[in-house]
Amino acid sequence: MVSDNGFNTDWVSAPGDTIIDLMDEFGFNEEELSKRVGLSMIKSRELISGELILTEKIANKLESLFNVSTTFWLSRENKYRQHKDAIIRQNNEWVQSLPTSDMSKLGWIPKGLSGNKKVEYCLIFFGVSSVPEWFNYYKSKQTAIAFRKSEAFRTEEMAVITWLKKAEYVSRKQRTYAWDKEILKGSLEALRKHSLEADPKVFLPAIRSILADAGVALVILPTPTGCPASGATCFFESGKATLIMSFRYLRDDHFWFTLFHEIGHLVLHNCEQHRIEGMSGLSEKEEQEANEFSSNVLIPPAYRAEFDTLSGRNWKNIIKFARKIGVSKGIVLGQLQHAQKIPFDHFAKFKVKYNREDLS
Template sequence: MSEETKYFAPAVIYPPGEDLADKLEEMGIDANDLASRIGRSQKTINDILNGKCSITLDVAIDLECVTKIPAEYWMHRQYSYSNFIASKKREKGFGSILEWMKNFPLQEMLKRKWIDAVQAAADKVQPLFKFFAVCSPKAWENYYYKQQLKVAFRISLAESRDPYAMSVWLRRGEILADEIAMEKIPDKKVRSNVKNMLPEFIALAVKSPSVTAPEFSKTKKKLQALCAKANIKLLYVENFKTAPVHGASRWYKDVAVIQLHDGFETDGGFWYTFFHELGHIVLHGKKDMFLKNVEYRSRDLVKDAEADAFAQKQIAAVGDGGKKL
């Protein structure tokens, strides 16, 4: 089967009721007779014949008994027709969706292979929708821009310089976090783990090569392993020029997550940001989310200062160990 044949889509798909009407005519019975035979109202049958009512599985099974046409056929026809109608409905708002998509760093996302390339214009919206796990621009707006799901964030990305790129960065972290299996344990236990393991974090920072050295990749993996030991998911996600966020910390699906920019140019920038986000996990609540190097009105300056103090204390300990940051 050729690709053209495999993906052929007719310009128009008629409701399955038209097939049913043809079959009834062939059998020499009318809608009222069919309604009596399958125990449905005449209105329901007329609505099916006119495409105003969908054929359910129960109805399809009953139709098979009367018409001898398999229920699978009726369900397939109904699916094809419903999908056709839904596609037409989406096409009406296609122009505005394409305009909305222009706000996102799509070329960079393609380059990083965060979304898949598509050829057909009608399919271009699907990779972005799938990336965010939403079905419309409105759903994206409610979740990310207006932060209606406050369990996810305590900030509104509408307050950031580029909320679109910021949402991409955060969502990429969610995708990576979902790929890591980790037990959910009480937040008090996580904080206790971190406090007990601080010497290990500091020792790793002392021994760490420069962030610009090829060997630093091994340090990043070791740091991820240490965080996992403390029951924290540590993620590295490259940011965007319009959203130069350095780090974020939050509890995602009841597991502590630290997300760092994957491309620090200085040792101090990397380790300070890591310890800053670690400080938020240790010191602050599960419903809070914090972004570093991003200005937003709802930013909690007190908690940010506490995380700074925590980071400074750990950096000082790194310095005492002979490592200058």
């Protein structure tokens, strides 16, 4: 992750600020300053704003005009330029660490940005006015984030933070009732029934409504490059949980397992507890608990013994079992594959594959 490198965020203003103070003290206006220093009105204004470099020649004129040494003016100018260069370097380092290519492709920032414009729009995206403000915000932010990640991908913290920030914007637009763990627990069967529906355009609005009744906003959001999260749970607002799904693998078994895994965190763990950084994921114990919770929702314990008898030798039994317990055959196959009862490359046609454009 990009570092603040001990950057001193104290503001260092342009020498023009001191010039303005002295103009007030001596009773000079801009026109008189221009004449005395030997600059045009335009250049004089650039000097005051810090756009024009304060040279030794100008410093000599200012010494004569205000009785303030040339050395002072040159030192003041040097410190200002060093500070400005440090800001530019940090801005460039920060924006280069962001997944800006994907941010523009996904419509999170305008396309075709470069230089200061790219920095400007990335700051707008994060809702801050400067990179030092961004660092201060994320150093002090204590939102509990626990995201499932694939070990096949390399986690880039900046990509994860970017994904979560966009998810926050989407979540805040969704209206829900107040967060209620008991209502969420009571809605598991209603949610599970929708696994039989193959069309995301049908089941997503339905499960979003069920979750909203329990105070949970469901956000479906693709990840930028470098963010390996398939799901996340957090509280961007007090009294409102957010469950984020990336739909990374575009298959029904993965989607429904991840959904109930994340619900497991909300039900089993103190997801409102703030954590510093918050990007390292949950403990191995909590992850295992969430995995078991999801498996037990999808394949209820009452049917576990029958599930254990299934294998790839009789695929019809898998279909019958799925119908019997009321979930898709892709989910049952996925659980069998996870239990290493069936190879991952077998019976791929059992699983429903989604189109990215159908997800919203």
